[in-house]
Structure formats: C-alpha cells, structure tokens
Amino acid sequence: MSDAxxxxxxxxxxxxxxxxxxxxxxxxxxxxxxxANAQEINPSAIAPPSGxxxxxxxxxxxxxxxxxxxxxxxxxxxxTAQVPEGLPPGFEEFFRxxxxxxxxxxxxxxxxxxxxxxxxxxxxxxxxxxxxEITVHTSDGRDLPVDLIGSDEATDIAVxxxxxxxxxxxxxxxxxxxxHVRVGDWVVAVGNPFGLDGTATAGIVSAMGRRxxxxxxxxxxxxxxxxxxxxxxxxxxxxxxxxxxxVNSAIFSPTxxxxxxxFAIPANTANAIVQQILQNGRVSRxxxxxxxxxxxxxxxxxxxxxxxxxxxxxxxxxxxPAARAGIQQGDVILTFNGQRIEDSRDLTQRVGGTAIGxxxxxxxxxxxxxxxxxxxxxxxxxxxxxASANQTPNATPSPTPESGAxxxxxxxxxxxxxxxxADRTRYELGANDAGLVVTSVEPTSDAAQKGIGxxxxxxxxxxxxxxxxxxxxxxxxxxRRANRPLLLQVDGPRGRRFIAADVAx
Numbered sequence: 001m002s003d004a005x006x007x008x009x010x011x012x013x014x015x016x017x018x019x020x021x022x023x024x025x026x027x028x029x030x031x032x033x034x035x036a037n038a039q040e041i042n043p044s045a046i047a048p049p050s051g052x053x054x055x056x057x058x059x060x061x062x063x064x065x066x067x068x069x070x071x072x073x074x075x076x077x078x079x080t081a082q083v084p085e086g087l088p089p090g091f092e093e094f095f096r097x098x099x100x101x102x103x104x105x106x107x108x109x110x111x112x113x114x115x116x117x118x119x120x121x122x123x124x125x126x127x128x129x130x131x132x133e134i135t136v137h138t139s140d141g142r143d144l145p146v147d148l149i150g151s152d153e154a155t156d157i158a159v160x161x162x163x164x165x166x167x168x169x170x171x172x173x174x175x176x177x178x179x180h181v182r183v184g185d186w187v188v189a190v191g192n193p194f195g196l197d198g199t200a201t202a203g204i205v206s207a208m209g210r211r212x213x214x215x216x217x218x219x220x221x222x223x224x225x226x227x228x229x230x231x232x233x234x235x236x237x238x239x240x241x242x243x244x245x246x247v248n249s250a251i252f253s254p255t256x257x258x259x260x261x262x263f264a265i266p267a268n269t270a271n272a273i274v275q276q277i278l279q280n281g282r283v284s285r286x287x288x289x290x291x292x293x294x295x296x297x298x299x300x301x302x303x304x305x306x307x308x309x310x311x312x313x314x315x316x317x318x319x320x321p322a323a324r325a326g327i328q329q330g331d332v333i334l335t336f337n338g339q340r341i342e343d344s345r346d347l348t349q350r351v352g353g354t355a356i357g358x359x360x361x362x363x364x365x366x367x368x369x370x371x372x373x374x375x376x377x378x379x380x381x382x383x384x385x386x387a388s389a390n391q392t393p394n395a396t397p398s399p400t401p402e403s404g405a406x407x408x409x410x411x412x413x414x415x416x417x418x419x420x421x422a423d424r425t426r427y428e429l430g431a432n433d434a435g436l437v438v439t440s441v442e443p444t445s446d447a448a449q450k451g452i453g454x455x456x457x458x459x460x461x462x463x464x465x466x467x468x469x470x471x472x473x474x475x476x477x478x479x480r481r482a483n484r485p486l487l488l489q490v491d492g493p494r495g496r497r498f499i500a501a502d503v504a505x
Contacts, residue, residue: 053240056188060200063242065171068136069192070110070123070160070234075132111191111235112136112160113244114172115274119144119162122274123234124249125151128158136162137197138170150277153383154218154285155265156249157273158234173236175271176243181205181222189226189248189262191235201227206261213250213263217348218285221263222246228262237264246270272353285352287380288362289320290327291496292344298500302479302487303332304368310334311347313364315496325375327364329489330463330498334370335363352380367463407469411476411503412486413445414438416458416469427457427491434465435491436472446502447488456492463487476503 053059110127114120121136128134134146144162151158162170185205193199203226210221224237228248237246246264253259276283292311300308310332316323327333333341337360341347354360356379363372380386408415416436419429423437435457441448452458458466461475479486485500 053186056200056202059188059238059240059242060190063173063188063236063238064190064198064200065139066114066173067190067198067235068112068114068121068138069195069197069231070112070121070127071135071137072108072110072128072131073133073135074108074130109192109195109231110233111231111248113236114170115174115244116172117169119146119170120149120172120278121146121160121162122236122247122270123158123160124247125153125156125158127234128160129153134160136160139198150281150283152273152277152283154216154283155269155273156216156219157247157265157270157277159274159277173238173242173244175267175274176239176241176245177271178222178245178267181208181239181245181266183207186240187224187226187245188238188240189224189228189232189235190238191228191232191248193229193231195231199232203227203260208266210263211345213252217345218352219249219265219269221249222266224262224264225260226262227258227260229258232262243267284356285380286354286356286358286377287320288322288325288327288351288360288375288377289317290322291315291317292333292347293497294344295332296500298485298502299487299498302485302500303365304484305332305365309343310341310365311344312498314498321375321378322362325362325373327362327373327375328366330460330487331364331366333362333364335361337361351377409469409472409476411480411505412447412472412501413442413504414447414452415440416472418468419457423457429457429491433459434467434471435459436466436469445504446485447499450499450501451494452488452490452499452501453492456490458488458490459496460489461486479503480505 108127110123112121112123115122128148128151131148134148135143136146137143146160146162149159149161183205186202187205188200188202190198190200203224205222206225207223210223213221213223222237222245224246226237228235228251232248235248236244237248239245245267247270248262248264250263251258252261252263273283291314293314295305295308295310295312297308299312313322313327313329313331313333316327316329333347335341336347336350337354339350341350354377356377359374359376361372361374363370407417415438417439419433419435419437423429424431424433429435438452438454438456438458440454441452458472460466461472462478464471464475466472466475476486480503486503488499488501490497490499
C-alpha cells in the first residue's frame with residue numbers, strides 16, 4: 001500500500017470511527033428515546049455458557065511454564081523442502097540463498113512441553129526431523145540445548161531431554177488418557193505460532209477419531225477449533241483441568257494460516273509412544289506380513305458379506321508370520337485376538353499395538369467359510385525396508401496389444417489372452433502361475449471404471465486361478481447366477497489388488 005493510499009485509509013478509518021462516536025454521543029444525549037423500563041446493564045450479570053469458565057487465565061498461568069518453543073538447526077540436506085509456503089514473490093530467495101551468497105542457516109520452529117521435572121520434552125517428529133542442533137526456549141527466558149532421545153515418524157511423536165544437570169527442576173504437565181473427552185468440550189492450546197512463543201488460544205473439540213486428517217494408519221486424530229498455526233506443531237492441547245489431552249500436529253488450511261480446523265494426536269496414543277521411546281529409544285510394532293486393502297460394498301457383496309467389514313488380504317509376504325500360519329491372498333480377516341476388525345486400518349492398529357512374539361488368533365473368511373488360525377507376531381520392519389521389499393521394477397505393462405488380439409469376455413467388457421513366458425518374467429510370476437493378460441477394455445464397462453486396463457494381468461476370478469478365457473467366463477457365469485459382482489485379483493503397474501466388477505447379462 002502506498003503512503004498516499006495509507007493516509008486515505010487512515011482518514012477513512014478515522015472518519016468511520018468518528019461517526020460511530022458521534023452516533024453514540026447523540027444517543028446518550030437523547031435519553032427520552034429509551035424505554036421507561038430500560039435498565040443499566042450490569043457487567044457482573046453477564047455469564048459464559050454453562051460449563052465454560054469466566055476466564056482461562058488461571059489455567060494458562062498454571063500450564064504455560066511447562067510449554068517451550070523448539071528451535072531446530074537443520075542439516076543442509078534436510079532443509080531443501082523446508083521453504084515456507086505462500087511467501088510473497090522474491091522471499092523464497094531469503095530462505096534458499098542466492099548463488100554465491102548463501103542464505104541463513106536453515107531452521108525450523110515448533111513447540112513442545114515438559115512432562116517431568118528432569119527436562120523431558122514431547123514434540124513432533126516433523127519438527128526435529130533432520131536436526132543438527134536443537135534448542136528450547138523456556139517461559140522464563142532460558143535457551144537450553146537438548147538431545148533427541150528418539151522419535152516415531154508413523155505417529156509424528158518425538159522425545160527430547162534438556163542436556164546436562166544444571167538446568168534446575170522444571171515445572172511440567174501430565175498426559176490424561178482422554179477417555180473423558182467429548183465433542184464440544186473446551187480446550188486450550190499453548191505454543192509458538194510463527195515464533196510468537198507463549199501464545200494461548202481456546203476453542204472446543206470439533207470431532208474425535210478423524211482418520212482422514214493425515215497419512216498415519218496409527219493415529220485417529222482429535223479435531224479442534226482452538227486456533228493453531230505453523231509453529232504450534234508439537235505443542236499441547238489442554239483440558240480445563242490442565243491435563244494434556246492431545247499433541248498438536250497438523251492443520252487443514254488452503255492458505256497456510258488458521259481456518260479453525262486443527263488436528264491433535266490424542267493423549268493415549270501419544271503417551272504410549274512416549275513411554276516406548278523412553279524405555280527403548282525407539283518404537284517397535286507387531287507385524288503379520290500381509291498387505292491389506294479396504295473392503296468396499298462391491299467387494300463385500302462378491303464375497304457374500306452383508307456389510308463391508310474386515311480387512312482383505314491382497315498379498316502375503318513369503319515366510320512371514322501370516323504365510324506360516326496359512327493365511328492366503330483373498331482371505332478376509334474378520335477378528336484379531338477375538339476383537340472384531342472394522343476395516344484395514346483397524347487391523348493395522350491392533351496388530352501394531354500387540355507385543356512382538358505373542359501368539360495371536362486370527363479369524364478369516366475364505367471361500368464362504370470361517371476358520372481360525374494361530375500366528376506369532378514379528379517386529380514390523382522399517383518403512384524403508386518395507387518399501388524396498390515392495391518394489392517391483394519389472395512390473396510395467398506390456399505395450400497395448402492390438403484390438404482383437406485376445407478372446408472377448410463380453411459380460412465383463414474386456415478381452416484377454418493367456419500369459420506367456422515373457423509376461424511371467426515381466427510380472428515376476430512363477431513358471432506355474434496362472435493368469436490372463438488384458439488386451440482391451442470396453443471404456444464404459446464397470447471393469448474399466450474400476451481401473452482395469454490393457455496390460456493388467458487377471459490372476460484369479462471368484463477365488464480361483466484362471467488359465468484360459470473359459471475359466472474367466474465360467475467364473476463370470478457363477479457370479480451372475482449368485483447375483484454378485486465377480487471378485488478379480490489383478491496385477492499391474494498399480495500393484496496387486498482385488499477388484500469387484502459387475503457382470504452384465
């Protein structure tokens with residue numbers, strides 16, 4: 001805004017303010033317009049809604065000494081993606097530096113809170129990721145170096161400890177199990193948004209059990225509308241008793257600023273991770289050695305299930321716990337240790353929270369029959385190990401075959417041909433593996449709408465291997481008679497997965 005425009009703006013504001021003052025002055029000068037029954041407003045009669053405090057001041061004064069600001073000097077290689085979003089044009093250069101003139105040392109800002117008098121601090125993993133040096137600033141003005149005890153990327157929790165024994169005793173706060181938290185409860189957040197340490201905001205719990213707020217399969221987030229912004233990450237969410245019921249982790253915002261939608265890791269989840277890190281320096285989780293996919297309504301119908309409940313086994317890791325227990329591709333895991341499995345995420349959380357080495361009972365649905373299997377959990381490999389194991393560099397689709405190169409399966413709207421030895425090599429299949437290569441797909445077919453395309457390989461249909469177009473046709477006829485979609489196991493560039501395709505007359 002130019003100086004001239006700013007002056008005009010100030011004048012307009014002053015004029016508007018003056019008009020307002022004149023209005024109220026005139027109003028006060030004409031008491032005759034007031035009702036005879038009008039009474040002076042008594043400020044003491046104004047009360048907050050039932051259950052709300054008149055002020056959060058006592059609470060904030062009590063908990064603020066336990067909240068710290070976290071400053072992280074990052075390794076240069078870890079800071080390349082840390083340029084803030086939404087900067088004015090040209091400001092990115094300040095963060096990245098210019099050729100021949102490096103920018104300032106890359107830093108990240110966040111929040112944290114003390115959970116014991118010795119200086120143990122909880123924050124977010126993403127705040128300290130790639131850290132070369134970490135410092136915390138306390139409410140009494142001290143800047144203290146800290147060490148990283150451990151962190152867990154899957155839940156975005158990290159634990160720090162003040163270095164040395166000369167820092168003195170700290171005021172701290174404690175986790176609650178959050179079992180009493182309900183939607184609509186008051187919450188208070190204290191943190192370091194945009195470097196403004198000690199900032200306090202208040203709001204309510206907007207929702208519980210948010211599964212769509214992040215990529216973690218291990219966190220069902222608590223949504224709050226207490227304003228949090230960048231820099232609040234890792235800070236605490238308090239209830240009105242001053243207990244920590246959540247760890248602020250993320251916001252939803254099209255602008256980068258607060259729009260009233262923030263997400264916190266519930267205290268029971270966060271505290272369980274913190275205790276593992278304090279005891280072992282890291283987090284370990286149970287693993288059964290399968291990849292799973294959600295059940296949608298069509299897949300559930302194709303399996304004869306009344307509702308899409310359970311976890312569908314897409315692949316089984318060779319010689320893993322599930323493979324040794326006899327779990328197969330296409331099984332639906334219905335219960336784990338007697339607990340009903342709602343969906344694939346539920347299974348991941350239950351398995352991850354089970355002690356390694358424990359014997360577990362798994363109830364599966366296979367070919368319409370229920371059976372119970374026993375397995376012994378192993379420790380879940382790291383995400384890097386899992387990603388490396390799941391890489392299939394040869395699994396690229398073959399060139400799109402010419403139209404008419406396969407046998408048409410009109411009820412599914414596609415054409416197929418048997419696998420060749422070259423196909424088996426390309427898709428890393430065994431010499432005896434069955435399958436049909438899709439050569440063309442009718443664009444309007446349900447199979448096409450659900451992602452089947454030329455070059456994909458159909459490995460199973462209706463729970464049975466398919467070696468010929470006739471096998472596929474037979475499975476389609478059986479699905480039509482049962483008035484169900486046909487469950488297909490498909491391999492291709494999108495990985496191995498199950499698809500339930502409608503069968504036309």
